[in-house]
Amino acid sequence: MARYIVRRLLWTIPVLFFIAVVTFSLVHAVPGGPFDREKALPAEIIANLEKHYGLDQPLWKQFTDYLGVTRKPGGEYGGLLQGQLGPSFSSRSRTVNDMVAAHLPVSAQLGICALIIAVGLGVPLGVLAALKQNTMWDYIGMGMAIFGVSVPSVVLGPLLIWVFALALQWVPVAGWGKPSQVVLPAIALGLGQSAIIARLTRASMLQVIREDYIRTARAKGLTERAVMIKHAMKNAFIPVATVLGPMFAAVTTGTFLVEQIFAIPGMGKYFITSIGNRDYPVVMGTILLYAVFLVFANLTVDITYAFLDPRIRYT
Amino acid sequence: MTAQQHAQERALLTERRIANLWLDAWRRLLRNRAAVLGGVIIILLILAAGFAPLITPSHYSDGDSAENYTIPTWLVPLLPGNVEAYATISNKFALGADFLGRDLYTRIVYGARVSLPVGFVGAFTALIIGLIYGSVAGYYGGKVDNVMMRLVDIMYAFPTMLLIILLMAFFKSSFGGAQDPGTVSYTFNQVNHFVDGLLGLEGGGMLFIFMGIGITAWMGVARLARGQILSLKEKEFVEASHMIGARDLRIITRHILPNILGPLVVTVTLYIPRYITTEVFLSFIGLGVDPPTPSWGAMISDGSRAMRSYPHLVLFPAIALAITMFAFNFLGDGLRDALDPRMKGTQ
Numbered sequence: 001m002a003r004y005i006v007r008r009l010l011w012t013i014p015v016l017f018f019i020a021v022v023t024f025s026l027v028h029a030v031p032g033g034p035f036d037r038e039k040a041l042p043a044e045i046i047a048n049l050e051k052h053y054g055l056d057q058p059l060w061k062q063f064t065d066y067l068g069v070t071r072k073p074g075g076e077y078g079g080l081l082q083g084q085l086g087p088s089f090s091s092r093s094r095t096v097n098d099m100v101a102a103h104l105p106v107s108a109q110l111g112i113c114a115l116i117i118a119v120g121l122g123v124p125l126g127v128l129a130a131l132k133q134n135t136m137w138d139y140i141g142m143g144m145a146i147f148g149v150s151v152p153s154v155v156l157g158p159l160l161i162w163v164f165a166l167a168l169q170w171v172p173v174a175g176w177g178k179p180s181q182v183v184l185p186a187i188a189l190g191l192g193q194s195a196i197i198a199r200l201t202r203a204s205m206l207q208v209i210r211e212d213y214i215r216t217a218r219a220k221g222l223t224e225r226a227v228m229i230k231h232a233m234k235n236a237f238i239p240v241a242t243v244l245g246p247m248f249a250a251v252t253t254g255t256f257l258v259e260q261i262f263a264i265p266g267m268g269k270y271f272i273t274s275i276g277n278r279d280y281p282v283v284m285g286t287i288l289l290y291a292v293f294l295v296f297a298n299l300t301v302d303i304t305y306a307f308l309d310p311r312i313r314y315t
Numbered sequence: 316m317t318a319q320q321h322a323q324e325r326a327l328l329t330e331r332r333i334a335n336l337w338l339d340a341w342r343r344l345l346r347n348r349a350a351v352l353g354g355v356i357i358i359l360l361i362l363a364a365g366f367a368p369l370i371t372p373s374h375y376s377d378g379d380s381a382e383n384y385t386i387p388t389w390l391v392p393l394l395p396g397n398v399e400a401y402a403t404i405s406n407k408f409a410l411g412a413d414f415l416g417r418d419l420y421t422r423i424v425y426g427a428r429v430s431l432p433v434g435f436v437g438a439f440t441a442l443i444i445g446l447i448y449g450s451v452a453g454y455y456g457g458k459v460d461n462v463m464m465r466l467v468d469i470m471y472a473f474p475t476m477l478l479i480i481l482l483m484a485f486f487k488s489s490f491g492g493a494q495d496p497g498t499v500s501y502t503f504n505q506v507n508h509f510v511d512g513l514l515g516l517e518g519g520g521m522l523f524i525f526m527g528i529g530i531t532a533w534m535g536v537a538r539l540a541r542g543q544i545l546s547l548k549e550k551e552f553v554e555a556s557h558m559i560g561a562r563d564l565r566i567i568t569r570h571i572l573p574n575i576l577g578p579l580v581v582t583v584t585l586y587i588p589r590y591i592t593t594e595v596f597l598s599f600i601g602l603g604v605d606p607p608t609p610s611w612g613a614m615i616s617d618g619s620r621a622m623r624s625y626p627h628l629v630l631f632p633a634i635a636l637a638i639t640m641f642a643f644n645f646l647g648d649g650l651r652d653a654l655d656p657r658m659k660g661t662q
Contacts, residue, residue: 015472022473026481031488146648150640152592154599154612155633158619162626173623250474257596261619271477272600275484283481290474 001306005299012295016288020080023287024063027280034089034278053087066284080288086281090274096285099270104289106176107259107266110189111252113182117190118197118247123240125194126201127233133206141198148195157188157261174263185262189255193247197240205236238308245301249294343653350649356642364427367515371421376517376607378417384625385412394626401624411627414617419628422609423635425516429598429610430591430639432514433524437590438583440529445536446579450567452537453544464541467534479527479593483602486523491605511608519608524597528590539582543575577654585647588640595636611636 033055035046050056054065054073064070066086068079078084085096129141151159164184165173171180208214209232217227256268267286274282344350363370385403386394387410398404410419452463490507493500507522514521547553548571556566597603598612606613611632618628 015469018469019473023481026485029489030481030485146641146644150588150644151637152595152640154592154595154615155637158615158622158626158629158633161622162630166623166626250476257599260599272480275480287474287477287481290477291472294472294474 001303005303008299008302012292015295016291019291020067020284020288021063023284024066024280027275027278027283028059030275030278032278034280036278053089066281085285085288088274088282089279090277090282096281099282100267100285100289103265103267103270106264107255107268108252110182110185110258110264110266111248111255113186114190114193114251115244115248117186118193119244120194121190122194122197123201123237126198126240127205127228127236129198129202130205130209130236131228138202142202145195145198145202148191148198151192153188153192153255154257154261156191157185157258160184160188161261174261176262176264181262185258185264188261189251189258193251196243196247200240200243201236204239205232208232208236211235234308238305241301241304241308245297246294248297249290252293340653344649347649347652349645350653353642353645353647353649356638357646360427360431360639360642363424364431365515367421367424367428371418371424373418373421375417375422375425375609378412378415380416382407382412382416383414384621384628385416386625386627387411390627410631411625413614413628414621417607419614419631422614423611423632426609426611426614426632426635427639428514428516429519429521429604429608430594430636432521433528433594434587434591434643436525437528437532437593438587440525441532441536441586441590442579442583444529444533445538446540446572448533449537449540449542450544450571453541454548454563454567454571456545456548460541464538467537470531470534473531475531476593476596479531479597480600480602482527482530483523483597486526487520487602490523491520516608519604519610521604524594524603527597528593532586532590535586536579536583540575540579543578544571547571547574581647581651581654584643584650587643587647591636591639591643 033046033050034053035041035049041049047056051073054062057065057073061070064079065072066079068077068081068084070077072078079086083097085100087095088099091099125141125144129138132138161173161184164170171183172178175181209228214227214231217231218224222230255266256272258264259266259268267289270282271286273279274286382403382405385405385408386398387408388404388406390411391398391404408418408420410423413419413422448463448467452460486503490500490503493504495501503522507520508518510522510525511517511519553566553570556570561569594603594610595612595615598610599616601613601616603612604610614632615629615636618625618630618632622629
């Protein structure tokens with residue numbers, strides 16, 4: 001197991017490197033620079049700014065500076081290897097590290113709330129639909145799942161605001177800080193995910209309860225409850241765990257749409273504006289952050305497999 | 316029972332035996348009411364998009380700023396608050412008018428000319444690229460397979476949404492305004508205009524959206540195709556064709572592809588809603604379709620700024636989008652159940 005984890009962690013290094021190279025090439029391939037303004041800055045000022053940030057260096061040098069394997073023009077190392085994500089060109093007083101520290105927790109809180117809704121609603125709904133297959137419960141559950149899959153957050157968000165904030169006035173329209181302000185965005189973000197989980201849980205449950213070991217468990221006289229919880233659900237959860245990995249990375253690192261609709265100060269906004277502003281370090285930082293989250297979420301998922309199903313062994 | 320009835324019955328039975336997999340699947344599909352409803356809605360949407368100029372009162376970019384934010388009279392009783400105090404209320408527009416006084420109904424109908432092609436072309440490109448890539452990896456196996464599949468793994472570690480945003484920013488600013496004949500960018504721009512024209516839009520930049528989705532959407536299909544081929548290529552009928560000297564290309568196209576196309580088509584159909592939401596998302600953040608070409612995502616984005624006072628600007632495009640998504644999900648689920656009843660209810 002330990003060897004497997006080490007091997008997986010080592011494999012993330014080339015993956016992250018590749019992602020860094022592609023992202024770096026893409027952001028620099030987009031025409032325009034970080035200091036283009038509607039009212040053009042004097043050429044000397046741009047030259048000075050570029051010199052200050054090392055943008056006058058050849059691209060490969062900028063990249064190695066960013067990684068932290070070569071000295072920056074200032075003479076010091078300061079890149080990924082040193083844990084520094086670089087300066088932000090558009091908000092001069094802050095580094096990308098500051099930005100992440102200030103806004104990632106917001107996105108993460110919202111994301112975790114959404115994930116709790118997704119799992120808390122999706123798993124019971126899926127299990128219920130599978131256990132009572134082809135009954136009212138099944139149809140209601142799967143009807144709700146179809147609704148969740150078909151109504152994207154860009155539609156659900158405004159609808160929720162309209163009904164619960166404007167018409168009924170139960171919760172604030174938008175903003176961040178009070179617990180009541182988390183409810184609507186978390187639902188807007190989590191409902192679609194819960195639908196995916198519900199459908200997956202149902203399908204996987206249906207498959208598992210036809211297995212021989214379930215019949216064996218029943219035959220040895222266990223209560224139906226014990227059979228379902230200890231034997232069926234544990235195994236049925238494996239495919240669900242698979243989608244939870246990427247889902248976790250996606251919802252915790254900032255979802256622009258929901259953050260925009262509900263005016264939440266999360267990471268999503270900075271990524272979108274940084275592309276428009278050609279704020280290279282912010283773009284790089286956000287993408288790498290997401291990739292790291294994804295890699296670790298997937299690794300966690302793979303390790304959980306071994307606990308859920310002892311037949312899965314890693315060597 | 317008369318002899319005639321016997322003969323009829325026998326004929327029926329024979330017919331049923333001849334009925335092949337596809338006919339069977341078609342019958343199962345027709346029995347699924349939700350799928351039929353989805354299919355009918357999609358056909359209606361395609362017709363509406365195709366005949367848009369005939370069923371809309373004006374052009375999608377025509378508007379009078381004197382009539383901006385008009386709320387249709389029939390909607391007023393449904394809205395909270397005192398709408399009469401601040402808004403123009405009129406019967407002139409079926410669904411009201413947007414912030415530039417453009418007819419909302421017209422723009423929603425033309426918006427289908429964006430969303431539907433994105434769904435279909437996205438599915439088609441994902442199928443073609445994924446199929447070719449997955450077939451080659453699965454069929455040749457060994458080192459080729461290993462390298463090709465590692466690349467897919469890396470692509471999977473990319474945040475798809477962020478990658479597509481980057482790609483769109485790149486396409487739009489590199490190719491979008493290219494004016495110099497002879498350059499690659501210019502060619503892309505010309506093709507882009509041609510594609511927009513083909514879809515009946517004046518501008519919009521649809522080619523770039525297709526390219527962005529195409530580049531980021533094929534990996535799932537590639538994995539599936541590879542897995543299917545890995546299991547098929549060991550089968551006796553493939554071995555037999557090898558023995559009689561058939562070439563690789565012929566074996567892949569004549570013997571293997573027909574066997575794996577069903578599940579792949581189903582998977583891709585189930586992805587269509589995802590491509591549609593991708594475009595909506597891109598247009599929402601201003602990197603999708605260029606204005607004034609209408610897109611439901613851009614309309615929702617514009618509308619959400621004035622939602623408190625003019626909720627109709629968000630509601631109608633949102634409802635159009637939701638109906639389309641429902642239709643594709645119903646049809647996709649139905650297709651999957653029909654083609655492979657064992658997969659019923661899976662994602």
